Amino acid sequence: MTCLARGTRPAPDGTELIAADRSEPGAYDDVVGRDWDEVIEISSNTDHVAAALAALAPQARHWTYVSSVSAYAGNDEIGADEGAPLSEPAAPGTPDDEYDYSRAKAAAEASVRSDIGDRAAIVRPGLIVGPGDPTDRFGYWVGRFALACGDPVLAPPLESARAQVIDVDDLASFIVERGADGWHGTANAVGDSMPLGEMLALAREVAGHSGPLVEAGHEWLTEHDVAPWMGPRSLPLWLPPGMPGFMTRSNVVYRAAGGQLRDIRTTLERTLADERARGLDRERKAGLSRPDELELLAALPR
Template sequence: MAHMGRVLILGGTAWLGRLLAEKLIDDGDDVTCLARGTAGPPPAGTTFVRADRDNPDAYAAVRDTAWDEVVELSWDPDHVAGALGALADRAAHWTLVSSVSVYASDAEPDAGETAALHEATDPADYASAKVTAEHASGAALGGRLLVVRAGLISGPGDGSDRFGYWVSRLALAGHGDVLAPVVADRFVQAIDVRDLAGWMIRAGRSGVTGVVNAVGESTPFGTLLTSAREVGGHTGALVEASPEWLAEQGVAYWAGPRSLPLWLPEDLSGFSRRSNAAFRAAGGTLRSLRHTLVDTLDDETARGLERGRRSGLDRREELELLAKL
C-alpha cells in the first residue's frame, strides 16, 4: 500500500491519536505529533513538537512543511481555528475527527450524514464546538476535507472507562450478582478504536473527502450484556433495576462515577442506531463485538479489575445497591 507520506497529528499523545501515530509509524510513514505531552509521552518513532495550542505561535515549527495529511483531534474552536489559519494551505488532505454528538436529534433510526446538526452557539459545549470545528474546517479546506463523525469508541486503552465496564465487572463478579439497568429497546453502537484508526489511515491515503459517520454496528444492549457475560465467564445473575429506582439511588447513566455506563434511561429510538452505510462504502470494516470484548477484557485485567474507574460503580457500591434492591 502507498505511504501516506508526511503526516501531522494535532494531538497524538492520548488514545485514538496515539494509535494512529503508531500504525502510521509501523507502515513507514513520517509522522509528527504536536501536543503538550500532558496526556502521555510522544509515540515512539514520531517527531514530537511540544506546543500549547492556547499559544498563538503553537504552529511555528510545523508551518513550513508541506503536509500530505493533517489529522485534527481537538474540539476547542480556538485550537481548530488557529491550526486552520496556520496550516490549511500547507495540507494536501485534512481529516477532522468530529463526533455523532453534532446531530441535533436522536429520534430517527438509521439517520445518515445529512441529518440536521446542533446550532454552533456555545463554544464550551462539546457538541456545539464540534459543529463549529466542522464549519470552520469546511470553509478553510473545501474539497480537501474528510470529516469523521465518530460514534462511541471501544477497545483497549479507553481512558473514559465506559465500554470496558460491563465485561470487566462481569468477569470480576464471577459467580456473584451484577446490577444492570432494564435494557429492553436500548442499543449500543461502538466502533473499535483499531477499526477507526485503520480506516482513517486508508481513507487519508486514498483521499476520501466529505462527511462519514464512523460508527459500529447497532447492537441491542441485551446482546452486549450476553456477549460480555460469555467473554467474562460470568455465571451469577444479572439483577435488573428500574430507571426510577436507579435515579433514587443516585446512580447516573451513560458515563462518570457511580454510573451504569452506556445506558440511557430515556428511550430515544435513533440513539446508537446511526447509519454506517457511508463508512462501509468508503472501505470501513468492523471486527466482531466478541473480538473487541476479548481484547478489552485483557486490557481491563492488565489495568486492574478493581481499580478506581472514571465510569461505573465500584464493586463495593454495587454490592450495597444489590443488597438494598
C-alpha cells in the first residue's frame, strides 16, 4: 500500500509514503507507470482529482472516490437515496475564494465517472465518527457526559431531531473490501437514522452521567451565540429547523453491497476511551467549553 501525501503526518504502519504536493508539477512522477489494484481518492480539490485521474487512471484496476452526502443539493427529502439531485458541479479553475465543498465534491464525482466509468465506486459518507475524530463533533457528547458526572448538561431541542453516523472503521472496511471486489456504483455510507435523543441517552449510559439533560430552544441558543452543528461555541449535531432530510439518508445500497454497521453503543464506548485519552476538558474544535456551558445553564429560564 502506498500513500501519496504531503507528508505532514506519518503514514499508517506498513505503508509506503511518497511525499508530494499535489499542486506542484511532477507530483505523480513517482507513482506513474506502476500498476495499481486500487486507487482511493479523498480530495475535494477538483484540480487534484483531475490530475490524479490523468496520471493514474490507465494503470488502475479499480478507483474509489470518497465523496460526501454534502454533495447533495438539498436536505428537504426524508430518506432520500443516491438518486437525489447533486449540487451544480464547480467549474474547473474555480478561485479559492469561491470554493464550495458541495459543488467541489459533485464536480469531482463527475470527473471520476467520466474517466473511470464502470471501474469506479463513489462512496458518500455521512458524519464519520469514532476514535481520532479531528472535528470533535460526535465525541463531544459522550465526553461531556463523562466530564459532567452528576451535573447538568445543556442540549438542543430533541423533539424530532435525528442522528445518523458511521463508524470510521466500518467505512474503512467497506472501502477496502469493495475495492478488492471491484464493486462499482454509488453508495451512501451512512448508519441507520435514529432520534438524537436516543443517541444522547445511550451516550449518557456509556459515560455514566447521572445529572439532568437540559434542553434549550432554537431561538434561545441562537440569541446566546451558540452555533449549530460544529465549530467553537457550538452544540454539535444540533441542526436548525428547515433540514428535515439531513441525518435521514437511505443506506439500502450500502447494506446491499456488504456494508457493515456496528452497534452505536460500541462506537460510543470506543469514542469515550479516545476522549479520555485526549483529555475530557481539552480545548475542542467543536462544542462548548465547560465554563461557557455552565454560564448558559445558569442563564436559561426553567
